[in-house]
Amino acid sequence: MLQPENQNKKYDFLFADIDSGRIKIPKFQRDFVWSKEQSAKLIDSIIKGFPIGTFIFWKTTDELRHVKNIGNVNLPDPPSGEPISYVLDGQQRITSLYAVRKGVRLTKDGVEINYGDIAINLDLDPDSDEQVVSVDPPAGVHYITVHDLLTSDLKDLIQNHMDYIEKIDIYKKRLTTYDFSTIVINNYPLDIACEVFTRINTGGTELTLFEIMVAKTFDSEQNFDLAERYQWLMDNKNNGKDLEDAGYDTIPASTVLQCVSACLTGQIRRRDILRLNKDQFIQTWPKVTDAIFSAVDFFRSYLRIPVSGLLPYNPLLIPFTYFFYKTNGNPPDHLQEKLLSQLFWWISLGSRYSSGLENKVAQDIDRVNAILRHEKPNYQGEEIRLSMDDLRYRGFSAGDAFCKALLCLYAYQQPCSFSNNSLVKMDNSWLKTSISKNYHHFFPRAYLGRIGIPSWQANSVLNITIVDDFLNKRVIRDKAPSDYMKPFLERNKHLAQTMRSHLIDDLEQFGIWQNDYQTFLNMRGQRVMDELNSRLYPVME
Structure with missing residues (x-):
């Protein structure tokens, strides 16, 4: 692997390479986010001769996914077969300079931003302690936009700024003759180039x-x-x-x-x-x-x-x-x-x-x-040998793999609504947390708390059923099972079938009508255990 090569580039040479497609911004860089204020300050620093940091380029014949436009300016395709210099460090700076030079217009949050408006106050001295470059043309003074400074011919400059032509010449020379410090790394492997990018751009946050x-x-x-x-x-x-x-x-x-x-x-x-x-x-x-x-x-x-x-x-x-x-x-x-x-x-x-x-x-x-x-x-x-305690004392967490496995088992039964025996809809957006619209503690935790059952026991994964949002939040709430299930017994003539879809085979035997939480855990736990073992140790025909 070759050592990095230090180079200095003048403004015109640097941006001629962008205009020809020989410099590109790889698409794993973040979008152009610098404000006009930051861009104006950067131009001001160059005019005053301040260092603005080093650009680092990765030169390679590999074609990478790259930025194809900046605002309303389309960037040219790279020359076929020629090596491309991808910007690894300095994207925001080089894009700002290019946007100002081209008079780029782009839209952020529905608002158009015109980088062609960034202007130099010609009434100030170039070496003034004040910032001579402003975001918009300043009122009550003579000014020239940086875009016009860099792109207008001499005839137009003389016609529009006769009394300031010497100062304009100073500004133009300072911009176009500025030595931009660059480092070029040649033909590094992609993963090494990305490692370079990671170390210099993201504070150690790996791509x-x-x-x-x-x-x-x-x-x-x-x-x-x-x-x-x-x-x-x-x-x-x-x-x-x-x-x-x-x-x-x-x-x-x-x-x-x-x-x-x-x-x-x-x-x-x-x-x-x-x-x-x-x-x-x-x-x-x-x-x-x-x-x-x-x-x-x-x-x-x-x-x-x-x-x-x-x-x-x-x-x-x-x-x-x-x-x-x-x-x-x-x-x-x-x-x-x-x-x-x-x-x-x-x-x-x-x-x-x-x-x-x-x-x-x-x-x-x-x-x-x-x-x-x-x-x-x-x-x-x-x-894998599961015991009843593995199930009974497993606290429910929506992010726990074991709990999610049991949710898969519950989903396999195609759980039905307590109200009308229709299939319960499950949606990814509802399944992210333990307080999801789909997850219901059959013995509500608030009810169990009132009768002295500690929270960790109330949150057993065996106490979880998959229901619809309406029943969970508006009908069942914190009632005892015997209270909230009675209306369903009257309303849903298929309730026994419904409950089997939740691995609850019999409301009486499972302790529902007696509000017997321990009996419920034991009976449902055995039902769940049988289902899991039949999957872990299937009978091969």
Whole structure:
């Protein structure tokens, strides 16, 4: 790797490179956010000869996703085959200078900002302690905009500013002959260039792997922009199937990247993702996204998990996407369905992906390979044996993987409304916290508190049912179960069927009419235990 090269560039040379497309701003940079006040102060500092910091460029023949316009000014395409200098440090400064020079107009929060209005007060001395550059043309003085100063020909300058032409010449020379300090790093690998960017721009906050891969895989000739493809995968504005329509729009970009890497290499480590071949990544993207949809369909249909907000771990999608990638989207047979279901519950109930994710996903991909061969995966030494206390004393938290696994079990039953036996709608936006519109403590915590049950016992995951917002917040509230269930008994002729959809088989036996919380926990706990064990240890026919 070559050492950084120190260079000084004059104003005209610097901006000629922007005008020719040889300097670009990579799209992982933040948007242009400097105000006119900051831009005016920067111009004033240059006029007075103050240092304004160093620009750092990464010179490479790699094509990155880059900024294509600044306000109303379109930036030219880079010259074909020539190396491009991407701005790693100094984006806001160089964009400000360019915006002023071009007289850029851009809109922020519905308000148009005209950088062509930034002006120099010609009645002040260039070396005055006062700031000679103002945001807008100053009233009652003679002025020239910086844009006109840099772009007008001599004839126009003489005609409009005859008495100030010498001072204008001073200002123009100070701007155009200013030595901009630049450092160029030549042909650094992308991940190293991004490391440089991280260290000098964001106080140690690392660029995300997705941001780096967006830059790395960008290809204008193949019309591939990973950021746009990911957004299209999430929501394609009614132009075909997408994850939003499927209720799986909370799947993060990092998980999608890991799905691609798993399908191509069987690994999801950062270094494996960074080493993915660009062309191979682009070519395999459609097949991987098809496999993602197939995995989501399996979650929704066979496991009956209607929305991604219920998934114990987002990376659960990875081994299942791998399965469908390898089968070219063909559905699993009966044996494979059972084995895949077992894998899902084993991962979810064992807190498997809470740590050491990369190695564990690689191991689980090996288990998927066994399932592809119609062999039972080996779980020896990693068996899950649940006890009643594991359920009874597990406090409910919407972010806890074990609790979310139980929510998946509850969702599998297709819970129905206490009021009319209709299916309860579940929505990602309702499932983020433990006080969600969908989560209901069957024995309300306020009621249990009144009869002396401590809060930690009242919040047992076995006390959670999935209901609709209307019943949860407006009908049930803090009433005793025997009180709020009686009207439903009269109103809903299918109430017994409704309650079975909540794994509550009999209101009498489960202690509902007696308001017996301990009996309820024991009976529902056994019901839940039986369901979980049938999934962890299925009977193979």
